[in-house]
Amino acid sequence: MPWSTHEIAELAGTTVKTVRYYHEIGLLDEPDREPNGYKRYEIHHLTRLLQIRRLTGLGVSLTQVAAMGTxxxxxxxxxxxxxxxxxxxxxxxxxxxxxxxxxxEPGASADVPTGFSGVAEQLRDNDRALLMIYAQLFSDESMESVRRTLEARPNLALDEEFRDLPEDADEAARQALAEKIAPFVNGATTDHSVTLEPRSSTPRQVRAAQSAVGHALEALYNHAQLDVLRRAHMISTANGDARSVSRDESKESPGDDSTA
CATH class of the missing domain: 1.20.5 (Single alpha-helices involved in coiled-coils or other helix-helix interfaces)
Known part of the structure; x- marks a missing residue:
């Protein structure tokens, strides 16, 4: 018994508009017509329609269905x-x-990365914004190191002194603060070393991440604070180089080879 377009659509659980669209894009063959012009759908039309419906229900696109054929x-x-x-x-x-x-969870915050809610209370708005940017640019392992460091709060008073540093801080104040911060840079004298590894792997993406961090720091912290960070990094690097030279010299120092 042949079916009309409405009947076959109903049997297949779809619409007349969909059946006509399948004809239009060539997924479903056009059936023969009755003398009165009405379409006559047969079993093979129904099975094909059911196949198309099944495949699209599984996530196969109509383009893929067409390419698959029979x-x-x-x-x-x-x-x-x-x-x-x-x-x-x-x-x-x-x-x-x-x-x-x-x-x-109680106390959770959407303006810090996942896992940082426990340390969010001690952070200011600019710190939170920087953490969100870091979480986007740096690896999960890097962010876990950052979280552990913040959780340990190695020097809360020093953190507050840096955050309160005014834009017009004089040379002496900047240098003094940089010298206080230097031992904490890169975990030089603490157990809270943080190495930020970019998520990106290509040189171009790494450069883009570094540039984004630079822009973020300039936007979120004042010039005096940035100057202190620069000075602290220079001091830490110089101290690290000095320690390295000292170790090398001690290794190369000859023993007491005097003779009686």
């Missing part, structure tokens, strides 16, 4: 590709759910 040899690769895409989507959704669960 030859099943190439179907497996299409299904594997879609399965890989679905796996990535599931993982992304699981991460989203985990993030939402974390943000739902």
């Amino acid at each position: 030859d099943t040899d190439g179907h497996a690769s299409v299904f594997r590709t879609i399965d890989a895409e679905l796996k990535a989507t599931v993982e992304r959704l699981q991460n989203i759910r985990q993030e939402l669960a974390t943000l739902s």
